[in-house]
Amino acid sequence: MTEEEKDTDLGNLFRNKLEENEMVAGSDLTGRFMRRLDRREFLRFNPARFNIWYLAAAAAGLTVAGILFFTSPRNRAEVPGNQIPQPEMTAVAVNKDETDSRQNDSTTPEVTETKTASATVKAEAAPGGVTDRPGAINTPAGAAENDITVKSIGQNAASEPLTSAPTAFIKASVRTGCVPLHVRFTSPGTEGFTTVWSFGDGGSSSVNNPDYIYDLPGIYEVTLTVTDTRGRLGRATIKIEAWARPKASFEISQNNQLNDDDKVLFINLSSGAVQFLWNFGDGTFSTLSDPSYKYRQPGRYDVTLTAYSENGCADSLTINDVFTDKASFIRFPNAFMPNTGGPTGGYYNQLTDMDNQVFHPVASGIASYNLKIYSKAGLMVFESSDMEIGWDGYYKGQICSPGVYVWKLRGTYRNGQQIVMAGDVILLNY
Amino acid sequence: MMSDQNIIDGCIRHDRKAQQVLWKQYSGYLLGVCLRYATDRPEAEDMLQEAFLRIYFNLGEYSGTGSFKGWLRKVTVNTAITYYHRNLRHKHHTDIDDYVNAETGSRGFEEDFYTAEDLYRVLNELSPGYRMVFNLYTIEGYKHQEIAEMLGIDVNTSKSQYSRARAILRKKLEDLAKLKGVYT
Numbered sequence: 001m002t003e004e005e006k007d008t009d010l011g012n013l014f015r016n017k018l019e020e021n022e023m024v025a026g027s028d029l030t031g032r033f034m035r036r037l038d039r040r041e042f043l044r045f046n047p048a049r050f051n052i053w054y055l056a057a058a059a060a061g062l063t064v065a066g067i068l069f070f071t072s073p074r075n076r077a078e079v080p081g082n083q084i085p086q087p088e089m090t091a092v093a094v095n096k097d098e099t100d101s102r103q104n105d106s107t108t109p110e111v112t113e114t115k116t117a118s119a120t121v122k123a124e125a126a127p128g129g130v131t132d133r134p135g136a137i138n139t140p141a142g143a144a145e146n147d148i149t150v151k152s153i154g155q156n157a158a159s160e161p162l163t164s165a166p167t168a169f170i171k172a173s174v175r176t177g178c179v180p181l182h183v184r185f186t187s188p189g190t191e192g193f194t195t196v197w198s199f200g201d202g203g204s205s206s207v208n209n210p211d212y213i214y215d216l217p218g219i220y221e222v223t224l225t226v227t228d229t230r231g232r233l234g235r236a237t238i239k240i241e242a243w244a245r246p247k248a249s250f251e252i253s254q255n256n257q258l259n260d261d262d263k264v265l266f267i268n269l270s271s272g273a274v275q276f277l278w279n280f281g282d283g284t285f286s287t288l289s290d291p292s293y294k295y296r297q298p299g300r301y302d303v304t305l306t307a308y309s310e311n312g313c314a315d316s317l318t319i320n321d322v323f324t325d326k327a328s329f330i331r332f333p334n335a336f337m338p339n340t341g342g343p344t345g346g347y348y349n350q351l352t353d354m355d356n357q358v359f360h361p362v363a364s365g366i367a368s369y370n371l372k373i374y375s376k377a378g379l380m381v382f383e384s385s386d387m388e389i390g391w392d393g394y395y396k397g398q399i400c401s402p403g404v405y406v407w408k409l410r411g412t413y414r415n416g417q418q419i420v421m422a423g424d425v426i427l428l429n430y
Numbered sequence: 431m432m433s434d435q436n437i438i439d440g441c442i443r444h445d446r447k448a449q450q451v452l453w454k455q456y457s458g459y460l461l462g463v464c465l466r467y468a469t470d471r472p473e474a475e476d477m478l479q480e481a482f483l484r485i486y487f488n489l490g491e492y493s494g495t496g497s498f499k500g501w502l503r504k505v506t507v508n509t510a511i512t513y514y515h516r517n518l519r520h521k522h523h524t525d526i527d528d529y530v531n532a533e534t535g536s537r538g539f540e541e542d543f544y545t546a547e548d549l550y551r552v553l554n555e556l557s558p559g560y561r562m563v564f565n566l567y568t569i570e571g572y573k574h575q576e577i578a579e580m581l582g583i584d585v586n587t588s589k590s591q592y593s594r595a596r597a598i599l600r601k602k603l604e605d606l607a608k609l610k611g612v613y614t
Contacts (some may be wrong), residue, residue, distance in 0.1 A: 010600055014549060018466055019569055021546045022458040025478065030453065033479045040483060041444060126534045173442065177493045312495045 093250075129136040131308040166193050166228040166237035178313035181242040187224055193234075194227040200240070217244035246273035248307040248317040263292040266303070273307030273315075297414070328365030328413040329420070337428040338393025359425055360390025361409075366419075369411040373425075376404060393427055402429045434498045450487060457482070459499070460506045465550050466565050467510035469558065481509040511580055511584060514562050541609065552602040560595035562563050567592050 016122030042053060173184035186209045187195055197205045199212050200220030214220060218239045226234045244407055253265035268276065268290045278286040280293050295301065335399040339357040348358045359373070366387055374384040380389040380398060394399055404424050411419040432440070432451050440448020461478050468474035485505050492501050553561055562581060566572045567588075574592070577587040 010596060010603075013544065013603075014553075014564075014599075015569055017544065017546050017549050018462065020459070021462040023461040023465060025453075025457040025461050025475075029475050029478075030457070033453065033457075033482060034450070036479055037449065037483065037486065040487075044487075170541055172490075173439070174493070175490055178495060312493060 002213065035121075052239075065140070081133075165232050166190070166226045166234035167308045168195075168224045168234040170222065170224050170236045170238045172222070172238060172240060175239070176241040176311075177243065178245050178309075178311065179215055179217050179242045181240070182211065183214070183240055184208060185224075186210050187226070187236075192229070196225045196227075198223045198225075214240065214242040217242050243311040243313050244272055244309060245313045246307040246309045246315050247271045248273070248301075248305050248315040250305050250317065250319075252303070252319065263294040265292045266290060266305075268305070270305065270307040270315075272309055274310050275308040279304040296421045328415060328417070330361050330363035330366060330409070330411075330419060332361045332407070332423055332425065333359065334424070335426040336393070337430055340350055340399065340430050343394040343397060344392040346384070346392040348388070348390050351399045358390040358392050359407075361387075363387065365414045367412045367414045367416075369409070371407060371409050373405050373407045374399070376406075381405065399430070400427055402427050438489055438492065438498070441486055452485070454483065456499070456502055460502060462546075463503055463506050464510065466553055466569065467507075467513070467561065469554055475515075477510055478506075480513070481506040484509055485603070488502055492590040507566070510565075511562070514558055514581070517558065543610070544603065548603075548606060552599055554604070555602065556595055556598060560598065561593050563588050563591040 086089070098378050136202045168190065169188055171186045171188065173186075174181070177183075185197065190208065195206060195208055197207070197210055197212075199205070199214075200222050201214065201216070201218070203212065205212070219239055221237055221239055223235065228234075247270060249269040249271070251267045253267060253271060266278065270276065276287060276289055278288070278291055278293075280286070281303050282295060282297075284293070286293065300320075302318055302320045304316055304318040306314055308314050331354070336356050336359045339355075344358065346360075348360050350360065350362050353360075361371075363369075368385075369387050370385045371383065371391075372380055374380050379395075381395040384390070404426055406424050407422065409419060409421040413419060432448070437448050437452050437455070441452055452596060457478065460481060463569050464477040464481065465471070466472040468477055485502060488505070492498065553564075556564065563577055566577045566580070567574065572580070574588040577583075577588045581588070
């Protein structure tokens with residue numbers, strides 16, 4: 001075994017044993033992970049998972065605020081501004097980091113907006129002369145919000161900060177994908193409001209949770225406008241990117257009709273694709289752009305080409321029954337005229353021989369072959385087991401006389417089928 | 431039994447049940463991936479948890495084309511790479527010292543002879559750099575050029591680390607075979 005084979009062997013060993021290997025994640029690990037996930041979900045504040053813990057956290061925050069407020073009367077004015085927002089600010093900061101690592105996430109702005117709102121409410125609830133302070137709370141939160149691509153804006157926030165302007169949230173089932181891109185939009189928390197969606201490609205809808213399909217590639221800015229019963233507006237936008245799908249197309253070279261030993265050439269006509277996967281229909285695959293392939297057996301094959309774009313969008317095309325058994329056949333001419341210049345040995349090329357000086361079949365898909373030719377007198381004038389050699393019209397160096405000769409063929413096709421054929425051929429006057 | 435699509439939709443909604451099902455169905459497979467990249471089991475478990483957090487919060491980015499399992503694996507491998515970069519600062523490298531010239535035995539490696547645990551163990555014993563390159567090249571199927579970009583190293587470093595990793599693994603497996611030969 002050579003070094004190289006040993007290395008392949010080593011690679012195979014690791015690949016075969018480990019690539020699909022599954023281990024058991026114990027219940028201990030599962031428990032630890034689920035607790036970690038819960039902590040993370042809590043910090044990210046998800047309305048879908050709103051539960052008793054958020055209420056408890058809010059209550060705890062209020063209690064702390066109350067205690068601080070009463071224990072330090074001198075700092076009355078600073079208390080709400082300095083103390084209350086702190087837990088909120090940490091939460092916002094956490095979310096901001098996450099946003100950087102995952103660009104364009106729609107859940108983040110919901111979080112930020114809601115946090116700001118709840119801080120406002122708390123400030124209002126804290127006792128004693130605090131109602132003129134929420135601006136101080138809002139400012140840092142607002143500053144932290146600047147980087148976030150998707151924003152939800154309460155129109156009336158500036159003039160009436162303490163009453164609830166409607167807040168628009170957009171959640172999209174997918175943000176990016178291949179055309180036709182089906183996106184399910186939802187706007188949690190807008191029940192009872194009037195919603196108007198604009199999908200960025202001219203389409204619009206007033207349904208609460210619309211489904212939309214983008215047929216053309218592009219980057220679309222989706223806008224949701226909500227109007228509450230008092231006519232105030234909230235707006236949110238989000239970007240959806242629809243990627244072009246490649247077009248898979250190919251042709252098969254036809255020059256293999258006679259000579260089945262040739263490789264089949266596949267001519268790739270795909271557009272918009274950077275990667276290809278060919279399935280030749282007999283369990284063999286290729287990732288070349290324009291592969292050529294030699295089938296081991298004649299037969300019918302379904303060839304599929306899948307083309308992938310840069311973004312992983314795929315398109316595939318299948319051509320069915322690429323090679324039928326018509327590739328296996330044998331036919332004989334019924335006349336020929338020998339070369340009078342002397343025996344030629346009977347070599348011929350069935351693709352290029354147009355002289356008709358050698359008697360030979362046109363065939364494909366032959367596995368074994370035995371041709372015998374007899375004169376009318378019953379003399380065997382020619383025998384060949386080689387497809388490459390036909391009868392040149394000579395017998396023992398002498399040209400045979402014109403007339404009718406009889407031939408008999410025994411053989412097999414590659415698909416195992418037996419061939420027994422007989423016929424006659426006229427040796428023309430020369 | 432939930433389909434992958436149901437699980438994905440559920441996880442995007444932060445549905446707890448779907449999150450549990452996703453964990454249940456794929457944690458074993460992905461733990462197997464992490465073990466290849468880790469120094470020991472605790473590190474692999476840590477890596478797995480981080481990978482799953484990434485998976486849950488980035489599911490929206492899975493485009494639906496290509497196999498879901500493949501996507502999960504890719505995220506996990508990326509996590510392992512992040513992990514590698516982070517630990518690079520703390521860990522001392524012993525690349526040169528543990529390079530042994532493998533003596534060449536006559537036969538190849540019988541698959542049935544080694545258990546998956548054996549293979550994990552020899553991988554875990556490699557130094558992090560070797561292990562990373564070997565995994566990415568042999569099992570993940572990346573090219574040296576791509577590996578060099580991912581790890582921020584030179585193409586030639588990737589190639590030489592790969593060939594050294596191979597030599598060491600070969601030596602270790604042959605030693606193990608001898609050892610097993612003695613005891614069985």
